Amino acid sequence: MFNMLFTNFCVLVTFVYLSGILAKKYNNDLKMPSLKVQMVAGLLFGLYGNILMSYSFSINQLVIADFRHLALVIIASYLGWFPTLITGVVIGAGRMVLLGMSTASMIAGTGMMLTAVLCALISRLPGKRLYNMLTMNLAAMTIISLVITLNTTEPLFWVLLIYLVLSIAATLVIYILTEDVLGSIQMFLQMKKHAETDHLTSLNNLRQFEQLLDRRYDEAIQNREKLGVLLVDIDGFKKINDTYGHAAGDVVLQQLSQLLKKHARPMDEVSRNGGEEFTILAPKASLLETAALGEKIRKAVEQHMFELQDGIVLNVTISLGAAVYPDTVMTDNARELLLQADKALYRAKNSGRNRVCMAEAPDENT
Structure with a gap:
């Protein structure tokens, strides 16, 4: 469990830093992203979510978990509702296509799309980003728990509690790392602007x-x-x-x-x-x-x-x-x-x- 848990988390961290590198390369200001950037980001984070499914970890013999829902939490918190819906569709469809069509996969895929809708709605609420991320994670875990319990009759309270604690810890760490990446992007864009712009007229130098x-x-x-x-x-x-x-x-x-x-x-x-x-x-x-x-x-x-x-x-x-x-x-x-x-x-x-x-x-x- 712990090896795959660590691997799943490391993959997620890698995606965060990779997204930061892409934002720097293409000079994208995440505060005012264009429609094209939002669409590409939605598809990219959808891909991230599907890859995370390949590195799932077992909490017990019945429950296999991963952090794919955090891809939704991240993109909703930093880029808003529109790319979040795209990510949700990609992850939901990926669950049904990649792992085969079945009642369980359709329920799980639909659950991811519903999670995307909730994260998109929460992203429009005022408040600190960290609080919104934790709220999104809680909403996602509620839906995930419902999906898991629909597929089994076994009591899973402690298993789901462990999953919730792990996801909260992952959300906190991802928030710290993502804020660091965002600060790096903003500093890079500011330095680039100063290097290319005349300070008096704001024209190209x-x-x-x-x-x-x-x-x-x-x-x-x-x-x-x-x-x-x-x-x-x-x-x-x-x-x-x-x-x-x-x-x-x-x-x-x-x-x-x-x-x-x-x-x-x-x-x-x-x-x-x-x-x-x-x-x-x-x-x-x-x-x-x-x-x-x-x-x-x-x-x-x-x-x-x-x-x-x-x-x-x-x-x-x-x-x-x-x-x-x-x-x-x-x-x-x-x-x-x-x-x-x-x-x-x-x-x-x-x-x-x-x-x-x-x-x-x-x-x-x-």
């Missing part, structure tokens, strides 16, 4: 932009698609800092970042590369479409009233350089695309500012 540029450029080459890039620079930003102070300059940068995000397309990726320089990656945009996007943003900035903290209102303009693969660059070097946009920005600066200039086509550069 230079490092993240360079990674995105390389990735999108490779995708454009492989899929034979276009990739536009806009290089944005604030006109006379040094004068703003010198006249109104760096705090005012920060306000301008923050408001400009909001304008860029507002007027860029949903698929576009906006970054702050440092100082007053910003970039916009525009997938599947031709040179004219990229330039039109730049002109739209330029007008929006020109018409915007930048209000500083002391009530002063500024008019700010920007200059933009546009380049597009493969319209202006035909090499496999993503940095060449950025260089072409930089040259176009330089022309915009030198030809009066507050305008968008397009990079020249490759045949015009030769």
Whole structure:
């Protein structure tokens, strides 16, 4: 008994840590999981529950137990009702399919599905997570006890009491381990966000932009698609800092970042590369479409009233350089695309500012 009990528990712990690794790898925030994440998690924990059935342990000659119901308790406590129902269906169906169709298997499978419904309902109640987990475990053990007693006429009070105590102990340990894994995930995501995000504007920083540029450029080459890039620079930003102070300059940068995000397309990726320089990656945009996007943003900035903290209102303009693969660059070097946009920005600066200039086509550069 004790060997298989320990094995069953170790398998469950392994699943908890494996789920944490997957959450880190795919950057999933468990506080606001997407529908896709919930569905995948529901199927995954259903698989966990079915595997746990293979490592059941005997409490006595009549009762063979396992901790499959804790898969429901965990997912209900951390991901909510929807994936819990999926897990319940998978575990219930697995009980009937894997161990053969019989009256006993149908009762056990239906019991697991009913347990999933109860755990899903309890997950929506307010209160501390540990208390909810213990309540779910108690509800699950009540149903499991009923299922066991339906299949035998032997007195099983002490056997079921031992099973309940073991499941409570397992729930407490799993709670501690899962909270540790959750804290690790949240810390990882926070550190990743700090590493990729500009602290002032909450846009992508230079490092993240360079990674995105390389990735999108490779995708454009492989899929034979276009990739536009806009290089944005604030006109006379040094004068703003010198006249109104760096705090005012920060306000301008923050408001400009909001304008860029507002007027860029949903698929576009906006970054702050440092100082007053910003970039916009525009997938599947031709040179004219990229330039039109730049002109739209330029007008929006020109018409915007930048209000500083002391009530002063500024008019700010920007200059933009546009380049597009493969319209202006035909090499496999993503940095060449950025260089072409930089040259176009330089022309915009030198030809009066507050305008968008397009990079020249490759045949015009030769």
